[in-house]
Amino acid sequence: MGFAGTTCLVTGGYGFVGSNLVHRLLAEGAHVRVVDALIAGHGGTRLNLAEASGVDVLEARIGAPEVADLVAGADLIFNVAGQVSHTASMRDPLTDLELNAIDHARFLETVRRVNPDARLVHTSTRQVYGRADRLPADELTAARPVDVNGVAKWAGERLHMVYSDAYGMAATALRLTNTYGPRQRLTSDELGVLPVFIRKALRDEPIEIFGDGSQRRDCMHVDDVVEALLAATAPAGVGRTYNVGHSVDHSLAEIAGIVVAAAGSSSEVRTVTWPSEHARLDIGSFATDSTRIAVELGWKASIDLTDGMRSTLAFYREHPEYLA
Amino acid sequence: MGFAGTTCLVTGGYGFVGSNLVHRLLAEGAHVRVVDALIAGHGGTRLNLAEASGVDVLEARIGAPEVADLVAGADLIFNVAGQVSHTASMRDPLTDLELNAIDHARFLETVRRVNPDARLVHTSTRQVYGRADRLPADELTAARPVDVNGVAKWAGERLHMVYSDAYGMAATALRLTNTYGPRQRLTSDELGVLPVFIRKALRDEPIEIFGDGSQRRDCMHVDDVVEALLAATAPAGVGRTYNVGHSVDHSLAEIAGIVVAAAGSSSEVRTVTWPSEHARLDIGSFATDSTRIAVELGWKASIDLTDGMRSTLAFYREHPEYLA
Numbered sequence: 344m345g346f347a348g349t350t351c352l353v354t355g356g357y358g359f360v361g362s363n364l365v366h367r368l369l370a371e372g373a374h375v376r377v378v379d380a381l382i383a384g385h386g387g388t389r390l391n392l393a394e395a396s397g398v399d400v401l402e403a404r405i406g407a408p409e410v411a412d413l414v415a416g417a418d419l420i421f422n423v424a425g426q427v428s429h430t431a432s433m434r435d436p437l438t439d440l441e442l443n444a445i446d447h448a449r450f451l452e453t454v455r456r457v458n459p460d461a462r463l464v465h466t467s468t469r470q471v472y473g474r475a476d477r478l479p480a481d482e483l484t485a486a487r488p489v490d491v492n493g494v495a496k497w498a499g500e501r502l503h504m505v506y507s508d509a510y511g512m513a514a515t516a517l518r519l520t521n522t523y524g525p526r527q528r529l530t531s532d533e534l535g536v537l538p539v540f541i542r543k544a545l546r547d548e549p550i551e552i553f554g555d556g557s558q559r560r561d562c563m564h565v566d567d568v569v570e571a572l573l574a575a576t577a578p579a580g581v582g583r584t585y586n587v588g589h590s591v592d593h594s595l596a597e598i599a600g601i602v603v604a605a606a607g608s609s610s611e612v613r614t615v616t617w618p619s620e621h622a623r624l625d626i627g628s629f630a631t632d633s634t635r636i637a638v639e640l641g642w643k644a645s646i647d648l649t650d651g652m653r654s655t656l657a658f659y660r661e662h663p664e665y666l667a
Numbered sequence: 668m669g670f671a672g673t674t675c676l677v678t679g680g681y682g683f684v685g686s687n688l689v690h691r692l693l694a695e696g697a698h699v700r701v702v703d704a705l706i707a708g709h710g711g712t713r714l715n716l717a718e719a720s721g722v723d724v725l726e727a728r729i730g731a732p733e734v735a736d737l738v739a740g741a742d743l744i745f746n747v748a749g750q751v752s753h754t755a756s757m758r759d760p761l762t763d764l765e766l767n768a769i770d771h772a773r774f775l776e777t778v779r780r781v782n783p784d785a786r787l788v789h790t791s792t793r794q795v796y797g798r799a800d801r802l803p804a805d806e807l808t809a810a811r812p813v814d815v816n817g818v819a820k821w822a823g824e825r826l827h828m829v830y831s832d833a834y835g836m837a838a839t840a841l842r843l844t845n846t847y848g849p850r851q852r853l854t855s856d857e858l859g860v861l862p863v864f865i866r867k868a869l870r871d872e873p874i875e876i877f878g879d880g881s882q883r884r885d886c887m888h889v890d891d892v893v894e895a896l897l898a899a900t901a902p903a904g905v906g907r908t909y910n911v912g913h914s915v916d917h918s919l920a921e922i923a924g925i926v927v928a929a930a931g932s933s934s935e936v937r938t939v940t941w942p943s944e945h946a947r948l949d950i951g952s953f954a955t956d957s958t959r960i961a962v963e964l965g966w967k968a969s970i971d972l973t974d975g976m977r978s979t980l981a982f983y984r985e986h987p988e989y990l991a
Contacts, residue, residue: 433833436772436826444768444822448760448815476807483800483809491772491829498768498822502760505815509757509947623833 346573347372352417352461354378354405354450355387355424356398359527359534360466360519362391363565364421364572369395376413378424380404382442385426386528390664404442406449415457421572422450422465422503425496428533429470429624432492443495444502451506463507463514464575467500468493469588469631471518479632482518482584490624500584507582515580517571520588520631524565524651525658529665537562540599541652544606545659545666553617556596559628561589564651567644574642588631589644598648605652670897671696676741676785678702678729678774679711679748680722683851683858684790684843686715687889688745688896693719700737702748704728706766709750710852714988728766730773739781745896746774746789746827749820752857753794753948756816767819768826775830787831787838788899791824792817793912793955795842803956806842806908814948824908831906839904841895844912844955848889848975849982853989861886864923865976868930869983869990877941880920883952885913888975891968898966912955913968922972929976 351368355361356377368375376399381387392398401413405424414420425443426432432439447465454461472480473488488494500516507514523537532539536552543550571587574580593601599612617625636642659665675692679685680701692699700723705711716722725737729748738744749767750756756763771789778785796804797812812818824840831838847861856863867874895911898904917925923936941949960966983989 436776437769440769440772440822445761445764448764452760485807485809486825487828488825489829489832491826494822494825494829497825498764498818501810501812501818501821502815504811505813505818508813511947623835 349418350374350376350416351419351421352376352378352413353421353423356400357381357387357389357391358423359386360522360565360568361421361423362526363524364423364569365392365395365398367569369397375399376417377401378403378405378410378413382426384428384431384531384533386534388528391526404446406446410450411453411457414453414461417458417461419576420454420461420463422447422463425466425499426492427535429490429492430533430621432490432495433624436491439491440495443492444498447499448502451502455506455510455512459510459512462576463503463512464572465500465503465514465516466572467516467518468496469518469520469586469629471497471500472629474626475629478628479630480586481632482586482635489626504582504584513581515575516584517575517587518585519568520561520563522563522565522568524655529659536595540602541655541659542666544602544608544610545656547609549611549613550599550603551613551615552595552599553615553621554625556614557594559592559594559630560598561592561631562598562648563587563589563644564646564655567646571636571642574636574640577640579639583639585636585640586631586633587636588633590633591648592630593648601649602652605649606656673742674698674700674740675743675745676700676702676737677745677747680724681705681711681713681715682747683710684846684889684892685747686850687848688747688893689716689719689722691893693721699723700741701725702727702729702734702737706750708752708755708855708857710858712852715850728770730770734774735777735781738777738785741782741785743900744778744785744787746771746787749790749823750816751859753814753816754857754944756814756819757948760815763815764819767816768822771823772826775826779830779834779836783834783836786900787827787836788896789824789827789838789840791840791842792820793842793844793910793953795821795824796953798950799953802952803954804910805956806910806959813950828906828908837905839899840908841899841911842909843892844885844887846887846889846892848979853983860919864926865979865983866990868926868932868934869980871933873935873937874923874927875937875939876919876923877939877945878949880938881918883916883918883954884922885916885955886922886972887911887913887968888970888979891970895960895966898960898964901964903963907963909960909964910955910957911960912957914957915972916954917972925973926976929973930980
């Protein structure tokens with residue numbers, strides 16, 4: 344695929360995944376537009392695009408009417424904006440539903456009105472599966488989310504598929520697994536375990552794992568996610584939903600050990616009893632089956648966790664502002 | 668189960684399913700409270716409770732703060748309120764999401780705050796399955812709705828399950844199939860095919876079926892649905908989701924024929940080409956597997972379509988105000 348000369352809109356472009364995509368699209372020679380609301384507590388920060396030049400940025404919610412100006416004329420729309428915190432979604436369910444579902448309905452109405460022929464890719468999450476009845480979970484596994492975030496993300500994702508089918512728009516949905524890499528917000532405890540592990544390893548602080556540490560997860564470097572986002576724009580992906588995970592999984596204890604080793608950190612890894620407010624949201628082990636995207640779009644995660652963590656930690660050592 | 672002396676809240680109690688439940692609960696000796704917003708174009712009408720006495724009614728949205736007064740002290744809460752029109756959900760997606768998902772989040776927050784120990788039953792729809800990848804669809808079949816209504820109803824349903832699991836609340840979700848019976852709004856073309864068939868048969872008007880009439884559906888009399896709602900309050904149903912369908916299905920052409928015969932009508936049944944705005948929402952044939960509720964709660968649809976239609980048509984002949 345050639346992205347040079349195309350006009351791309353990235354929603355959530357100040358965020359972790361969004362900003363890495365922006366940098367990649369710029370490197371490919373694309374014209375890049377960004378809309379991001381910079382909502383407090385989320386992953387977005389202007390820091391993430393400080394070194395990106397020529398990007399047209401609108402600081403607004405994706406549901407805002409003025410977003411139409413950025414949607415108009417875009418060849419490709421990467422709709423990455425969203426709230427990712429499970430705990431925040433339980434504390435404030437209405438805001439999560441507003442950001443992950445309602446704003447996406449508004450955004451889809453805008454796209455349908457001003458640019459229905461744009462190629463559209465939405466980032467969803469493996470969180471929609473919740474406690475899946477079978478593992479590894481493929482795309483035909485019933486979604487049974489355990490928190491409001493999983494419900495709202497699924498609704499936002501399905502709206503993209505409804506608009507794709509009902510109006511002949513060209514949308515693709517990607518269900519991303521736990522992701523790490525440069526430009527992730529490290530200073531929150533609510534944006535996933537990986538940035539917490541990284542922050543603690545960099546600070547030589549103890550890493551606490553809830554439960555016995557045996558819960559398994561697959562972890563993906565953001566560069567692999569960016570590759571998946573680009574691959575998803577292929578014609579074969581229209582109207583399709585894909586798991587985007589890593590074929591190798593690890594226990595949380597192993598993952599923490601890999602992070603500590605990659606950091607050369609003196610952090611101790613401890614297991615602690617589940618705090619009551621988290622225990623009911625625990626899904627145990629999880630594994631994704633990403634065969635569909637491999638077969639249909641030729642994408643496969645290629646970055647090994649140890650290698651990916653080494654380069655990630657090097658990035659944060661060079662950019663201590665992410666720990667400030 | 669004994670419902671005599673219990674206090675029951677029925678949301679959407681002026682509506683089709685809700686009002687039939689209210690009448691049944693009154694007959695069982697329950698104290699009944701109703702909240703209903705009487706939203707224009709929906710199925711709710713004061714007519715449906717005109718013969719019900721002693722019901723405490725609040726005319727409000729379920730998300731309204733004053734609903735807390737009816738939630739407090741209720742032993743059983745039947746959360747039946749919702750918008751059911753597929754076409755309306757596409758015309759105005761934000762309103763459908765607001766009514767079927769956001770208002771339910773608000774309602775659940777109210778229940779959690781003022782009466783978290785209440786037994787809670789939510790009515791969802793087989794529409795969440797959309798174009799299922801396997802038929803008959805059981806509860807582990809992935810939901811792939813084809814319209815905004817299916818997305819929003821699924822979100823409202825899953826919120827009940829999240830609250831049940833995360834907060835130890837006692838909720839059950841029922842995915843209802845196409846339902847017919849007394850107290851259904853017949854004068855709208857947007858509330859399902861069955862009330863349209865009934866209206867046209869009663870008026871001896873031609874019945875038009877989109878496509879070739881071979882699409883199969885199971886149809887359930889509302890008395891069977893009410894039985895399922897009562898059965899769902901059993902302890903075994905806590906935290907569970909159930910398909911509530913009929914084990915016998917028919918083609919739409921057969922269903923129209925059964926309605927016409929039951930009505931002794933001179934209506935002609937015609938097949939017509941799919942109108943373009945409906946064609947993309949077509950799911951083809953559908954069938955539900957309702958084994959789970961039979962095994963776990965002992966419920967099974969018992970009313971044959973011909974018998975159910977005969978008594979339904981007799982009701983409407985005695986109550987011509989439903990055709991006005």
